[in-house]
Amino acid sequence: MSDIADAPPLTIDQAIANLQQTDDPGLRYYAAWWIGRFRVNHPDAIAALLAALEDEQDRSPDGGYPLRRNAARALGKLDSSLAVPALLKCLDSSDYYVREAAAQSLEMLGDPAAVPGLLNLLAGGVEAAIAVPDKPHLVQPYNAIIEALGTLGDWPLVPEIIPFLDHDQPQVRNAAARALYQLTGKPEYAERLVEVLYCPDLQLRRSALMDLGAVGYGPAAGAIARTLAENSMKLIALKGVLERQLCPDDFEGRLEDYAKRFDPLSLSAPAIETMALMDSLL
Amino acid sequence: AAVAALAALKDERAAEMLIQTLGYNNPGAAVAAVDGLIKLGSPVVPLLLAQLDSDNYGARAWALRALAGIGDPRGLTLLLKTATDDFALSVRRAATRGxxxxxWEALEPKAQQAAQAEVKTALLQVVRDPEWxxxxxxxxxxxxxxxxxxDHxxxxxxxxCLQERIAADEVLAVRARAQWAVQQ
Known part of the structure; x- marks a missing residue:
């Protein structure tokens, strides 16, 4: 049962052709999503997605660019360095959701060259990070930007992000805590996320679970197992913790490279404790 | 909280009410009810098996979790089918754990051997499931x-099968768990 088997009957060639044509915006929009979902890493697919980032045809009633949003999301899932400059350009889009998708995709592509462009969007600091009147969002996609900076950046970003720990929105505070932990390795930041696991809002507890799993903060394992949320999400978070415990702290490479160095006899006591917690949640 | 109190009674008369709770589409209550049913153990198995005939997918999934947690061999046929066939990964996961x-001691030695062979066949398939x-x-x-x-x-x-997972699974956490299994 592969991903492809679950897909609607669209072939790779058909999806690329649908993305290249401009007569039917609906087909084009769906093809952009499909190509990302099934990671069609083909030069023609990438070229067509880059072209879609310039689309002027597909507009939402509020002036947004739905096709560009999907294309920007898809490019984060494909392995192409060509996408980075195009996504950086998207960070200046008038469409909030295009900027958000671009920031998330730049994080996934892992190129530190995106840092200055992302940092520009934090201009004005936390004082400028206010809601847009009549919209359900802030002036910038702060969560996505801060998370991307945490993944791609280095310690000089710390003073830029610290003020966001005091933002009014708990999601922004979580993103800042996660990024600061990634940038500094200081437990005090990860502990802020652990505190969120005890808050009354399920949505926030889930997001803290995902953040702690993404950074693999080992001391949180017990709190993750006990928090009130679905076992499925706790298991994903504990998988992140376990994989960090199995990898040396400085390991930045891909799992395939790690496999060559994997010493199957080197299970540490904390890794075994995490697995015991996972067993209890199955 | 009422469900947790009911579960804490460990009373077989509470079982029917706990089972009803599984159909309410309230995950918090269902988790508490599943815990309570698992504590009641084997006596609730016939009630659970009846519940598993229901049309309510959510209720069936929760009842299956309770059945998996109890480990009573009367649930075996259903656990085998669910672990290998169910479309919901969290339900396959729970049935597999079960x-x-x-x-096994609840079965006659001869039935035990046949059932263990079936479980082995199913599990050797489950360890290749697409979901980690x-x-x-x-x-x-x-x-x-x-x-x-x-049986040697x-x-x-x-x-x-564990050695194969250690060497070849694409997910590090799964490899590590296979390693821990070998060590134990």
Whole structure:
């Protein structure tokens, strides 16, 4: 049962052709999503997605660019360095959701060259990070930007992000805590996320679970197992913790490279404790 | 909280009410009810099996979790089918876990051997599930089976399958769990 088997009957060639044509915006929009979902890493697919980032045809009633949003999301899932400059350009889009998708995709592509462009969007600091009147969002996609900076950046970003720990929105505070932990390795930041696991809002507890799993903060394992949320999400978070415990702290490479160095006899006591917690949640 | 109080009674008369709770589409209450039913154990198995005939997918999934947690061999046929066939990965995961904690002593020796062979076949398939968490549960369950049987060929087949996971699984957490199973 592969991903492809679950897909609607669209072939790779058909999806690329649908993305290249401009007569039917609906087909084009769906093809952009499909190509990302099934990671069609083909030069023609990438070229067509880059072209879609310039689309002027597909507009939402509020002036947004739905096709560009999907294309920007898809490019984060494909392995192409060509996408980075195009996504950086998207960070200046008038469409909030295009900027958000671009920031998330730049994080996934892992190129530190995106840092200055992302940092520009934090201009004005936390004082400028206010809601847009009549919209359900802030002036910038702060969560996505801060998370991307945490993944791609280095310690000089710390003073830029610290003020966001005091933002009014708990999601922004979580993103800042996660990024600061990634940038500094200081437990005090990860502990802020652990505190969120005890808050009354399920949505926030889930997001803290995902953040702690993404950074693999080992001391949180017990709190993750006990928090009130679905076992499925706790298991994903504990998988992140376990994989960090199995990898040396400085390991930045891909799992395939790690496999060559994997010493199957080197299970540490904390890794075994995490697995015991996972067993209890199955 | 009422459900938790009911579960704490550990009273078989509470079982019917706990089972009803499984159909209410309230995950918090269902988790508490499943815990309560697992504590009540084997006596609630016939009630659970009746519930598993219902049309309510959510209720069936929760009842199956309770059945998996109890480990009563009367649930075996259903656990086998669910672990390998259900479309929801969290339900396959729970059924798989159940296959690792079957109370084998409740079966006659002859029935025990036949059932263990079936469980082995199913689990060797489950450890290749497309979802990592189901494979992880499959490893926990084959470990449970290996500890329960004394048939050398079954134990050897489980060893082989664990070694294959250690060497080849694409998810590091699954490899590590297979390694831990071998060590135990």
């Amino acid at each position: 296959l690792g904690i079957i109370q 968490v189901v494979r992880y549960a499959g490893i926990v369950a084959v470990q449970g089976l290996a500890m329960a049987v004394d 060929s079954t134990i050897a087949a489980i060893e082989d």
